[in-house]
Amino acid sequence: MDINTFSKLTYGVYIVGSGDKDKKNAFIATAVFQVTAIPEKIAIASNKDNYTTEFIQDKKAFSISVLKQNYTPLTMGNFGFRSGRSFNKFEKCNYILGEKTGVPIVLDDTMSWFECTVEQEMDLGTHILFVGKVVDCAIISEEETPLTYQYYHEVKKGVTHKNAPSYIDVNKNISKNKN
Numbered sequence: 505m506d507i508n509t510f511s512k513l514t515y516g517v518y519i520v521g522s523g524d525k526d527k528k529n530a531f532i533a534t535a536v537f538q539v540t541a542i543p544e545k546i547a548i549a550s551n552k553d554n555y556t557t558e559f560i561q562d563k564k565a566f567s568i569s570v571l572k573q574n575y576t577p578l579t580m581g582n583f584g585f586r587s588g589r590s591f592n593k594f595e596k597c598n599y600i601l602g603e604k605t606g607v608p609i610v611l612d613d614t615m616s617w618f619e620c621t622v623e624q625e626m627d628l629g630t631h632i633l634f635v636g637k638v639v640d641c642a643i644i645s646e647e648e649t650p651l652t653y654q655y656y657h658e659v660k661k662g663v664t665h666k667n668a669p670s671y672i673d674v675n676k677n678i679s680k681n682k683n
């Protein structure tokens with residue numbers, strides 16, 4: 505089994521947020537995909553170590569903001585490589601609160617968003633799979649191009665966090681091939 509086969513799967517890059525006006529958090533996610541059209545449902549996989557996972561489980565709602573291709577490294581660093589346990593990610597961030605659920609929706613470097621209520625939750629071991637029903641959504645800008653994981657990786661030379669399901673453990677691959 506060649507673990508690098510997983511690098512041929514394609515993804516977008518998003519900011520998933522949850523909480524309320526007083527306490528809120530968000531993280532960068534690639535594991536975001538539409539699962540049904542009628543009604544509109546989107547699933548996300550959120551690592552159990554992510555601080556945001558606790559907010560989603562508590563609030564039973566989350567937002568998804570679609571990152572634009574020309575995002576700033578600060579946004580990626582704040583939401584993808586630091587935990588909200590140690591600092592307030594929203595202090596210098598533009599956001600709105602969803603009208604239906606009150607969850608924060610990140611506007612910085614994003615081009616559209618979805619607001620979802622959690623319909624189902626499945627424990628996958630390292631991650632929780634949340635299936636959300638879309639209760640509101642909007643396009644911020646038609647001019648922008650959505651960021652793909654391939655562009656992030658190949659053009660921006662971005663790396664993946666170990667908490668992402670798309671993370672490839674190279675050492676595991678080496679030891680597997682040896683066996």
Ligand SMILES: Cc1cc2nc3c(=O)[nH]c(=O)nc-3n(C[C@H](O)[C@H](O)[C@H](O)COP(=O)(O)O)c2cc1C
Nearest residue numbers: 532533534535550551554555556584587588665668
């Ligand atoms: C490109 C990229 C993709 C990521 N994808 C996911 C993902 O799909 N699911 C996940 O749980 N974490 C993912 N992460 C990791 C989280 O963004 C990271 O653990 C974050 O610091 C968690 O923040 P929090 O602890 O404040 O919630 C990704 C990180 C990056 C940089």
